Amino acid sequence: TTISVIGLGYIGLPTAAVFASRGKKVIGVDINSHAVDTINRGNIHIVEPELGDVVREAVQQGNLRATTRPEAADAFLIAVPTPFVDDHQPDLRYVQAAALAIAPVLKAGDLVILESTSPVGATEQMTQWLADARPDLRFPQPGNDGDVFIAYCPERVLPGKVMIELLENDRVIGGITPACSARASELYRIFLQGECVETNARTAEMCKLTENSFRDVNIAFANELSLICAEQGIDVWELIALANRHPRVNILQPGPGVGGHCIAVDPWFIVAQNPQQARLIRTAREVNDAKPGWVLDRVKQSLAECLTASGKRASDITIACFGLAFKPNIDDLRESPAMTVAQRIAEWHSGSTWVVEPHIAELPSRFADRATLVATPEALQHADILVMLVDHAQFRAIDGSQVTQPWIVDTKGVWR
Numbered sequence: 001t002t003i004s005v006i007g008l009g010y011i012g013l014p015t016a017a018v019f020a021s022r023g024k025k026v027i028g029v030d031i032n033s034h035a036v037d038t039i040n041r042g043n044i045h046i047v048e049p050e051l052g053d054v055v056r057e058a059v060q061q062g063n064l065r066a067t068t069r070p071e072a073a074d075a076f077l078i079a080v081p082t083p084f085v086d087d088h089q090p091d092l093r094y095v096q097a098a099a100l101a102i103a104p105v106l107k108a109g110d111l112v113i114l115e116s117t118s119p120v121g122a123t124e125q126m127t128q129w130l131a132d133a134r135p136d137l138r139f140p141q142p143g144n145d146g147d148v149f150i151a152y153c154p155e156r157v158l159p160g161k162v163m164i165e166l167l168e169n170d171r172v173i174g175g176i177t178p179a180c181s182a183r184a185s186e187l188y189r190i191f192l193q194g195e196c197v198e199t200n201a202r203t204a205e206m207c208k209l210t211e212n213s214f215r216d217v218n219i220a221f222a223n224e225l226s227l228i229c230a231e232q233g234i235d236v237w238e239l240i241a242l243a244n245r246h247p248r249v250n251i252l253q254p255g256p257g258v259g260g261h262c263i264a265v266d267p268w269f270i271v272a273q274n275p276q277q278a279r280l281i282r283t284a285r286e287v288n289d290a291k292p293g294w295v296l297d298r299v300k301q302s303l304a305e306c307l308t309a310s311g312k313r314a315s316d317i318t319i320a321c322f323g324l325a326f327k328p329n330i331d332d333l334r335e336s337p338a339m340t341v342a343q344r345i346a347e348w349h350s351g352s353t354w355v356v357e358p359h360i361a362e363l364p365s366r367f368a369d370r371a372t373l374v375a376t377p378e379a380l381q382h383a384d385i386l387v388m389l390v391d392h393a394q395f396r397a398i399d400g401s402q403v404t405q406p407w408i409v410d411t412k413g414v415w416r
């Protein structure tokens with residue numbers, strides 16, 4: 001079996017590497033020639049623990065090879081981005097491009113799997129694009145098998161734990177027909193330690209969106225509580241810890257907002273397709289998206305109090321932001337609410353803005369010269385206002401006696 005993985009990003013590359021590590025011949029395809037060259041040298045262009053070793057070995061053993069042009073294979077896995085456009089409508093252009101790219105090399109008996117997070121119906125749509133490009137082949141439809149097998153099998157791995165979760169998580173397998181599901185399960189069993197659970201394509205598409213919407217709604221609940229508690233003078237972290245002692249209550253943690261590439265995006269796919277019904281899901285998105293603005297307002301309020309108490313001018317005040325990543329203990333700054341807050345502070349504040357982010361060596365260029373990257377001790381000693389944005393383990397380990405500032409905006413409950 002030769003397996004082709006289209007899209008060598010955060011999902012496609014680990015998946016390709018794991019198949020190759022099981023002795024399968026894997027052809028990775030990506031339009032980014034820098035990524036292709038990097039992989040062919042045995043290196044990786046993304047950050048994920050343990051991925052580098054698996055890729056290096058797979059390339060050295062000749063099982064993994066990358067290219068910019070699709071070649072014939074027995075199974076094709078599509079793992080390309082599915083962003084949304086301005087009005088939150090899902091954008092399937094990369095899926096379409098991938099389908100059109102593999103269509104010329106498809107043959108009877110091949111398996112095509114879509115892994116990208118997709119709106120309901122996307123796999124049927126992809127099948128149609130393939131069918132239009134290859135009128136000589138019969139494609140499956142619900143109730144009817146074809147010459148080619150097609151399924152939707154979403155990834156569910158957690159960034160930072162991809163190499164473990166890829167093997168261990170159960171896999172939802174949504175074939176266009178049961179025969180398609182069976183073929184897809186057979187493929188994943190090459191490496192999967194979790195279970196393959198078969199269903200149809202539409203249910204599998206909705207399942208992926210549901211998982212991330214569930215998390216978004218639950219984080220929104222925690223974030224809304226944090227606003228309510230601030231009004232009521234209640235410590236939200238103590239409140240949540242107490243409520244969670246109830247055997248059927250399990251509230252998540254508030255923070256500066258929701259980031260990453262999935263949880264802040266996927267619920268919109270449901271909203272876009274079901275604007276009348278998806279009221280709670282939409283509101284959760286709005287609650288989470290509003291949180292960085294609320295944090296900024298708290299910082300402004302702290303500054304006002306600090307000025308009154310100290311008699312200093314705003315231009316003499318240093319605000320230190322702790323953390324930029326989109327969640328703790330990673331270096332990924334993309335779609336990070338902490339980044340949004342820090343950047344907006346830097347743009348608005350006339351004094352110094354400092355950023356403490358132990359996972360990066362320099363500040364992203366979008367800060368221009370408006371902020372400075374400093375180390376934890378310097379910020380703790382010399383900043384006037386502290387803003388805790390990401391609860392990295394390093395920050396949790398800070399001894400409370402070192403934190404003497406009266407003005408603290410703590411979005412993660414580290415310094416309460």
Ligand code: SAJ
Pocket residue numbers: 117155156157158159211212215219252253254255256257258259260261262263326327328337
């Ligand atoms: N967050 C909170 N409070 C919490 C938990 C998370 O504010 O209690 C924030 C994080 O700080 C971060 C955001 O939510 O900004 C998302 O982080 P996350 O750890 O919840 O999720 P991701 O985006 O890293 O990965 C999610 C996972 N989905 C679920 O847990 C349902 C992962 O399994 C998916 O594979 C991934 O999305 C994806 O690719 O869809």
